[in-house]
Every structure is written in C-alpha cells, then in structure tokens.
Amino acid sequence: MQPGRDTKAELNRRSQVCEALAGTGVRVAKVDLIVVVGFLKRRNNPAMMIPAELVPRLAIAKSVTVLTGAGVSAESGIPTFRDAQTGLWAKYSPEELATPRAFRRNPRLVWEWYEWRRKLVAGAKPNPAHFALVEMEGLFLRFHLITQNMDGLHQRAGSRHVIELHGNIMRTKCSDENTVVSSWKDMGDIPPKCPTCGGLLRPDVVWFEEPMPEEEMQEAMTASTHCDFFFSIGTSTVVYPAAALPSEALRSGATVVEINPQPTPFTPQAHFALAGAAGVVLPELVRAISALRRF
Numbered sequence: 373m374q375p376g377r378d379t380k381a382e383l384n385r386r387s388q389v390c391e392a393l394a395g396t397g398v399r400v401a402k403v404d405l406i407v408v409v410g411f412l413k414r415r416n417n418p419a420m421m422i423p424a425e426l427v428p429r430l431a432i433a434k435s436v437t438v439l440t441g442a443g444v445s446a447e448s449g450i451p452t453f454r455d456a457q458t459g460l461w462a463k464y465s466p467e468e469l470a471t472p473r474a475f476r477r478n479p480r481l482v483w484e485w486y487e488w489r490r491k492l493v494a495g496a497k498p499n500p501a502h503f504a505l506v507e508m509e510g511l512f513l514r515f516h517l518i519t520q521n522m523d524g525l526h527q528r529a530g531s532r533h534v535i536e537l538h539g540n541i542m543r544t545k546c547s548d549e550n551t552v553v554s555s556w557k558d559m560g561d562i563p564p565k566c567p568t569c570g571g572l573l574r575p576d577v578v579w580f581e582e583p584m585p586e587e588e589m590q591e592a593m594t595a596s597t598h599c600d601f602f603f604s605i606g607t608s609t610v611v612y613p614a615a616a617l618p619s620e621a622l623r624s625g626a627t628v629v630e631i632n633p634q635p636t637p638f639t640p641q642a643h644f645a646l647a648g649a650a651g652v653v654l655p656e657l658v659r660a661i662s663a664l665r666r667f
C-alpha cells in the first residue's frame with residue numbers, strides 16, 4: 373500500500389466495506405475490495421441506486437421470490453397499462469377494454485385490441501431485466517418468479533418456472549366453455565368462433581373483475597410467504613390480489629425490495645426502494661451478487 377493519499381483512500385474504502393458487511397455474516401477477509409468498492413461507488417450513480425448494504429445481505433439469501441409487472445416489459449417496447457395508449461387506441465383506457473363487460477358489449481373491439489397487443493408481443497424481445505432474472509434463478513437455492521405479465525417474455529428469455537397470474541396473451545380460449553383452443557378455421561368472423569361449440573373466442577388472460585387462477589395464486593402466496601427476500605419489480609401495486617403479495621411477504625418477515633422508476637403505494641413499506649429501470653438495476657444487482665459470491 374502506498375503512503376499518503378492512497379493509504380487514506382484505501383483505509384476509507386476498507387471502513388466502508390466493513391460498514392456495509394456488518395451483521396451480514398460475510399467474512400470481510402474473503403471479500404475482494406475492488407469489486408465491493410466498485411458497487412459502493414456506483415451507489416452514487418443515480419442510474420444504479422443499489423444501497424451498499426443490500427448486496428451482501430442478498431448474497432447470503434437462500435430463498436428469493438420475485439413478482440414482476442408490466443414495467444419489466446416496458447423496455448421491450450410493450451406499453452404498460454399506466455402508459456397513455458397511442459394511435460387507434462388513444463381514446464380508450466385499458467380498464468375499459470380488459471373486462472368481461474367490455475367483451476360482452478363489443479367483442480370485436482376487444483378482440484382487435486388484443487390482436488394489436490399480440491402483434492406487439494410477437495415482435496418484442498426480452499430485455500436485460502428478463503435475462504438478469506434468468507441468472508438470478510441460478511444464484512439461489514430456492515427461486516420463484518411470479519408474473520402479472522401475459523407476454524411470455526420471461527419464458528422466452530429462459531426462465532424455467534414462471535407462475536403466470538394473469539394468463540398468456542398468446543393463448544386463446546372459448547368464452548363459453550373456458551377451454552384453451554389452439555386452432556380454428558378462419559371464416560372471417562371477428563372474434564373467431566369456437567370450432568367445438570360456436571362460442572366466441574377470447575384471449576386466455578385474466579381480465580379486471582375476473583377471478584384469479586386458484587392454483588397459481590396459491591403457489592404465488594406460498595412463495596411470497598416463505599422467502600428471505602421478496603422483489604416487487606415494475607408493478608404499480610394497484611391491481612389486486614397480486615398487489616397484496618409484497619405486503620404478505622413483508623408480514624412473513626422477508627426483506628422486501630422494490631424496483632420501479634416511479635414511487636408506488638407500496639414504496640413507503642419496502643425495506644429498499646430502488647428508483648431505476650429494471651433493465652438497468654437488475655443486471656447491476658446480479659453482477660454485484662455474483663462477484664461477492666465468488667469469494
């Protein structure tokens with residue numbers, strides 16, 4: 373170690389590292405100072421607001437559960453429900469289109485809106501947030517990924533087990549029989565008709581005012597109430613019952629982290645609120661955990 377300013381800086385770094393690791397169980401002697409100091413520095417970068425004390429605590433977690441919302445796919449070009457609709461759809465709000473009532477009133481309008489969204493999804497690619505979540509799956513003993521998204525981008529990125537709470541926009545079902553329909557003859561009807569019973573076809577998603585799929589909801593609840601760390605990412609936490617999961621995790625003793633560039637009703641309760649885009653914050657978090665884990 374060089375005397376003078378470098379020595380001072382080095383001592384200062386070491387004390388920052390010790391402070392960050394206090395009470396985490398990570399042995400300071402084994403930590404690569406350069407790596408840890410790297411993320412301590414990045415803490416001051418507004419784009420990477422990862423609190424220094426978060427990474428060492430997360431690095432020793434055994435069980436992690438993640439809840440994602442529309443914000444995770446925003447960087448793939450799929451608009452969230454809070455974004456203003458554009459073009460043809462500017463005069464409608466998603467809440468007016470994604471309901472059984474809207475479908476009964478105007479099935480053609482609702483089908484066409486979903487056709488437009490399906491095309492967006494088909495042309496979209498997973499973004500760095502989706503890929504970082506694939507990596508996270510390999511970093512913890514138990515890892516659960518719950519999503520409110522219907523776009524299938526987690527699966528396309530490589531996540532193996534995804535609990536889909538709101539269905540999948542690429543699937544179609546019969547609105548009368550509630551069964552998945554994978555093919556039908558194009559007779560020019562919009563929406564097309566069920567080849568078995570002639571009922572109207574609709575996307576296999578959960579609309580506002582509809583019940584949640586029981587099995588998925590049960591699995592999501594168990595994963596949320598049995599984890600060390602819970603992440604709420606890219607969700608406005610206003611669409612219930614999914615929005616209750618972060619509070620359930622909190623009540624069960626998990627450390628709860630929110631990642632969202634905007635505050636949400638849940639932000640004041642989160643242990644850590646990282647105000648940044650998921651595609652920026654998540655890869656950085658994964659890099660920092662992986663680096664710490666190597667020692």
Ligand code: NAD
Pocket residue numbers: 440441442443444445446447450451452453454455520521522523524538605606607608609610611631632633634636648649650651
């Ligand atoms: P939401 O539209 O209510 O909220 C999106 C949230 O994402 C907002 O809080 C916003 O600040 C945040 N956000 C925006 N960009 C972000 C980014 N880059 N990184 C992190 N966060 C970002 O979405 P919701 O909470 O998921 O709930 C609304 C409903 O919308 C759900 O039922 C969901 O099924 C449906 N939805 C799904 C998709 C999809 O499948 N991609 C798209 C739109 C809506």
